[in-house]
Amino acid sequence: xxxxxYDSMDLGxxxxxGDLQKxxxxxxxxxYGEVFKxxxxxxxxxxxxxxxxxHAVQCPYCIDAxxxxxxxxxxxxxQMMEAVHVAAAIRGGASMVHxxxxxxxxxxxxx
Numbered sequence: 001x002x003x004x005x006y007d008s009m010d011l012g013x014x015x016x017x018g019d020l021q022k023x024x025x026x027x028x029x030x031x032y033g034e035v036f037k038x039x040x041x042x043x044x045x046x047x048x049x050x051x052x053x054x055h056a057v058q059c060p061y062c063i064d065a066x067x068x069x070x071x072x073x074x075x076x077x078x079q080m081m082e083a084v085h086v087a088a089a090i091r092g093g094a095s096m097v098h099x100x101x102x103x104x105x106x107x108x109x110x111x
Contacts, residue, residue, distance in 0.1 A: 047070050048075055051067060055088065067080065
């Protein structure tokens with residue numbers, strides 16, 4: 001039997017983070033709930049954003065949760081994959097733009 005570092009069953013245990021620090025967990029869950037309510041962006045739009053961010057930060061639990069949420073909110077597979085491509089482009093671009101720091105350092109030490 002192979003074991004994995006990330007266990008999908010752990011996602012269901014997320015609410016248990018309050019067991020060791022209830023006051024802070026309560027504040028987190030209250031804030032988290034407010035963030036995902038309709039506002040200037042709809043809860044539906046926020047779900048797709050969350051899915052993209054989940055890929056950018058590489059959180060398998062978040063990918064699991066927000067893939068499900070996005071499907072439940074009516075997003076198509078094509079829309080979801082396009083959101084993943086947007087996240088990947090931003091993540092890749094962020095890596096590339098840091099190349100400017102390298103170029104600056106090379107110029108500094110070459111002088």
